[in-house]
Amino acid sequence: MKKFELTSEFLIIPDSHNKDCCYVYFPIKSLIIKGNKDTEFFLEHFKSKKVIETKNRNHIKFLTILEQAGVVNGEPDKDPGPFTYDRPMPTGVTLIPTNRCNLKCLYCFNNSEIKGSDLSEEIAYRAVDLLVKNALEQSKKQIDVFFHGGGEPTQNWSLVMSVINYAKEVAANNNLSVRFGICTNAICGEETMMDIIDNFESILVSADGKPDIQNLQRPLHNGKPSFPVLERNLKLLSRYKKRYSIRITVSSHHKNRLDKDVEFLCQQFNPTSIIIEPLHECGRCVTTSCQPMLPENFIEEVVRCYQVMEKHNKPLQYSGSKLQLTNRFCGTAGSNFFITPEGDVTACLEVTRRSDKRSKVFFYGYYNNESKCFQFDLDKYRNLASMRVSSFEDCKLCFAKWHCGGDCLAKAPDSESIGKIRNPYRCFVNKNLIKYQLLREFNKKKITLKPISYGSTRFTS
Ligand code: SF4
Ligand code: SF4
Secondary structure (H helix, E strand, O other): OEEEEEOOOOEEEEOOOOOOEEEEEEHHHOEEEEEEHHHHHHHHHHHHHOEEEEOOHHHHHHHHHHHHOOOEOOOOOOOOOOOOOOOOOOOEEEEOOEOEOOEOOOOOOOOOEOOOOEOOHHHHHHHHHHHHHHHHHOOOOEEEEEEOOOOOHHHHHHHHHHHHHHHHHHHHHOOOEEEEEEEEOOOOOHHHHHHHHHHOOEEEEEOOOOHHHHHHHOOEOOOOOOHHHHHHHHHHHHHOOOOOEEEEEEOHHHOOOHHHHHHHHHHHHOOOEEEEEEOOOOOOHHHHOOOOOOHHHHHHHHHHHHHHHHHHOOOEEOOOOOOOOOOOOOOOOOOOOEEOOOOEEEOOOOOOOOOOOOHHHHEEEEEEOOOOEEEEOHHHHHHHHOOOHHHOHHHOOOOOHHHHOOOOHHHOOOHHHOOOOOOHHHHHHHHHHHHHHHHHHHHHOOOOEOOOOOOOOOOOO
């Protein structure tokens, strides 16, 4: 009799080409086994028992292979993290300098207009001071200051530059380094673009593809084309050999052409990577009728784009199908420290206005003008920090869970279901794209593999 204990979690990835086959995935141990229904049956039985003792030579042979792979009689699985403090201790901030924007994108989640509110210098400076204090307390060497929309950060450029100068000064005074990042539409003057080139290490440009689709989906606020300015500025980034990413929002307009848009952007502007995200119907979509692509079509398009990017030897990212392991989708669960133009602290970049019903979940603090510091609602912070994939009942048996992390909390069907119900569109896309990537790695044998077919003997003990 030999005794075996199942020490790692496994999840079943169905084989869409052969109903009798499946892949058994041990995510934390990065092991995939190709098996059949008997393999699945045997392992499910093993899971229900946790420990089995057997004399059956076939079983012993199979279980010994699993033992050698470290999933049986091995180290118990560890949660892949990341973990956070039980109160906000940010050493990075994302400032939303304004909710004004110079474009009128068909799908803008924020409905940004030419007019709107701007973040004050005082609030931005105090956010930087808080990062410095926390970095010193945690013996960290670096703080991070990022600028993002709401609106378009370059529309409040004097604030951005003054925060950069202030952060450089206070960081240097405290022997810290500071890293700057920006997410921009890159529709700005040449001088502003040169500031970006000179000051930012992390640059993300939102752009949607060839001129026709860029001008259609992302026109200037007066309706004129935005491509000519975008083209000039992306060429500047490329000329100065800046590392930067382009983010494409994929709508039904990209059907049967997304790979060509990706190819065009790579050839013309040489970005370091491309990020693609399916349009989430909200904000201005209500008035423009801009629609997402059907999820099946989106998956097909993305798979073609992987091939384009492989040819260019550049990564293609979609937020829901990362290969790294994580217990959460994004920093909303315990890390994000984002400041809205009104001085509210939000954990989500898509929820930046008090009028948004989701703010009751995502807003967890504000800048107190009297005490001149940030005040946090710890219950709200802790509630957000707990929204991780291991606490989502409907993710429990999903093979994609440690990659997807339970998906974007802001894409829940409504404000009442944040952290409770997944978005079915994204869930379907995530599972398919994670499966595609895992099996691609499996076939390249990059993941430790022990392909085995358990055979037709049923486990009967
Ligand atoms: S919850 Fe979703 S929209 Fe909000 S910050 Fe995270 S990824 Fe972005
Ligand atoms: S959101 Fe969907 S794809 Fe992601 S872990 Fe949960 S069930 Fe899986």
